Amino acid sequence: MGRLNICIDIDGTITSPYHFIPYLNEIYNKNIKEEECVTYNWEQLYGDTMDEILNKFHSSCMHSYEEAEIVEYAKDVIEKWLANSHNLYFVTARDKSLTEITTRWLNDKGFSDIDVHLLGSHDKIAKAKELECNIFIEDNPSNAMQLASEGMKILLINTNYNQGVEHDNITRVDTWKDIDKFIELYK
Numbered sequence: 462m463g464r465l466n467i468c469i470d471i472d473g474t475i476t477s478p479y480h481f482i483p484y485l486n487e488i489y490n491k492n493i494k495e496e497e498c499v500t501y502n503w504e505q506l507y508g509d510t511m512d513e514i515l516n517k518f519h520s521s522c523m524h525s526y527e528e529a530e531i532v533e534y535a536k537d538v539i540e541k542w543l544a545n546s547h548n549l550y551f552v553t554a555r556d557k558s559l560t561e562i563t564t565r566w567l568n569d570k571g572f573s574d575i576d577v578h579l580l581g582s583h584d585k586i587a588k589a590k591e592l593e594c595n596i597f598i599e600d601n602p603s604n605a606m607q608l609a610s611e612g613m614k615i616l617l618i619n620t621n622y623n624q625g626v627e628h629d630n631i632t633r634v635d636t637w638k639d640i641d642k643f644i645e646l647y648k
Contacts, residue, residue, distance in 0.1 A: 473600030476529040534637035
């Protein structure tokens with residue numbers, strides 16, 4: 462196996478796919494549980510427009526970005542890949558206004574050696590092509606389908622909200638150990 466260009470989404474991949482739910486529940490006075498998150502669409506879950514959800518969220522819950530924890534094995538696997546000289550890139554739909562908080566959090570978690578691309582959009586195709594991405598690690602079902610349709614290999618973190626998503630270029634994974642196994646066998 463040679464050096465790979467691996468793009469990694471942040472929210473829902475290196476953090477829990479359900480990290481934001483308790484914060485949104487508090488804002489909207491709801492009690493949505495992980496097993497009820499069967500859609501990626503927060504508008505459906507919380508009955509508000511995405512702009513309003515983000516405005517309310519960012520005005521009262523910016524601290525949530527700093528409180529996110531790294532999921533099990535992600536840090537160890539990523540450190541191994543860096544030691545094996547793979548090119549790693551964080552490619553996120555987060556808005557550029559979140560650059561400082563995102564960069565600080567990644568640095569605090571030990572990911573300061575990885576380039577971060579905050580796109581402000583869920584359209585990740587152009588950036589993935591620019592980075593000559595071999596494998597993209599994602600949780601968002603529509604992002605995964607878009608990228609897979611462009612011929613990219615996708616490792617889709619298995620969540621309640623991305624069930625039913627299938628494509629020849631998508632491989633479902635449950636843990637970062639599964640992701641690491643796939644990378645080891647990738648040719």
